[in-house]
Structures are given as C-alpha cells and as structure tokens.
Amino acid sequence: MFFMQVPGTIISIYANQLLGRKITLMSSNCITGLSCLLIIIVPTSTASHLTLGCIGLWGMSISFATVYLYAGELFPTVVRNSGVGLSSTVARVGSMVAPFVATLAHTSSWLPPLAFGVVPLIGSCLCVILPDTRGKKLPDTLEEGEA
Numbered sequence: 469m470f471f472m473q474v475p476g477t478i479i480s481i482y483a484n485q486l487l488g489r490k491i492t493l494m495s496s497n498c499i500t501g502l503s504c505l506l507i508i509i510v511p512t513s514t515a516s517h518l519t520l521g522c523i524g525l526w527g528m529s530i531s532f533a534t535v536y537l538y539a540g541e542l543f544p545t546v547v548r549n550s551g552v553g554l555s556s557t558v559a560r561v562g563s564m565v566a567p568f569v570a571t572l573a574h575t576s577s578w579l580p581p582l583a584f585g586v587v588p589l590i591g592s593c594l595c596v597i598l599p600d601t602r603g604k605k606l607p608d609t610l611e612e613g614e615a
Contacts, residue, residue: 472522476529483530488602489538490595496534497592499527504585508578524584531588535559541601544613562587 483492503524510516536552543551572579607613 472525473529476526477533480530480533484534484537484602488600489534489541490598490600490602493531493534493538494592494595496527496530497588497595500524500531501585501587501589501592503527504581504588507581508585528588538598538601541604541606542598542613544607544610546609547613 480492480496483496487495503520507517507520510520535555539552539555540548566584569583570580572583
C-alpha cells in the first residue's frame with residue numbers, strides 16, 4: 469500500500485501545479501471509480517483484480533492529497549477552519565462505513581466494487597460545479613467566497 473500512496477502523492481503535487489486542483493481531483497476520482505467498476509466486468513484472476521485495485525488505490529492517493537489542498541482554498545478565511553474540519557469529519561464517516569461495505573462481498577461479490585466505484589464517480593461529477601482555485605486569491609469574506 470505504501471508503494472502506491474507515495475507515488476500518488478508525488479504525482480498529486482505536479483498534477484496540481486500543471487492541471488489545477490479541480491481537474492486533478494476529477495480525473496483521480498474517475499481513475500479510482502472506473503478501476504473499481506472494471507473489477508466487476510473483468511474476468512476473475514488474481515493479477516487483473518490486483519492491478520485494478522492498485523490503480524484504484526493510486527488514484528485515491530492522488531485524490532486524498534488534492535482534496536485537502538482544494539478544500540482549504542475553497543472556503544473563505546473566516547470559515548476555513550470549520551469548513552476543512554467538517555470536510556475531514558465527513559471523510560472519516562466514509563472511512564468508518566467502508567469496512568461495512570466491504571463485508572457486502574459475503575452477499576454478492578459485485579456489491580463492494582460497485583459501491584467503491586460509484587461514489588468517486590459521483591464526487592467527480594459534483595466537482596464540475598466547483599471553481600478552480602489555482603493561481604487565484606483566496607477568499608477572505610463570505611461574500612468573496614460566494615462570488
């Protein structure tokens with residue numbers, strides 16, 4: 469796991485500088501979601517599922533590093549601490565639910581990859597409505613944040 473997350477974090481640094489936060493977050497979530505959904509479609513073999521799982525973990529490590537930077541830039545200064553804290557709390561709720569989703573494999577083998585694939589794709593689609601913050605002044609007030 470370590471060997472997938474470190475390169476993903478390093479790639480995140482360069483991708484955020486080159487592509488911006490929004491595109492990096494959307495593309496890494498798409499990589500994660502599609503690799504998880506492909507696990508359902510690809511015939512069962514240890515190598516193919518392991519490769520797709522590693523690609524999903526790699527995409528999520530890029531997303532994880534990007535989302536903290538992006539969340540800090542989206543919220544205005546007056547509510548930045550609360551906004552990033554709330555975002556982190558919601559992320560931790562997702563981390564708590566993940567083991568229960570994984571146990572759905574006892575019911576049906578395609579349910580966990582479906583859940584782990586659809587959620588990042590929904591997140592990627594929701595990022596479309598967010599502004600790109602690369603190279604822009606951080607908002608100080610709520611009015612600047614709304615604009």
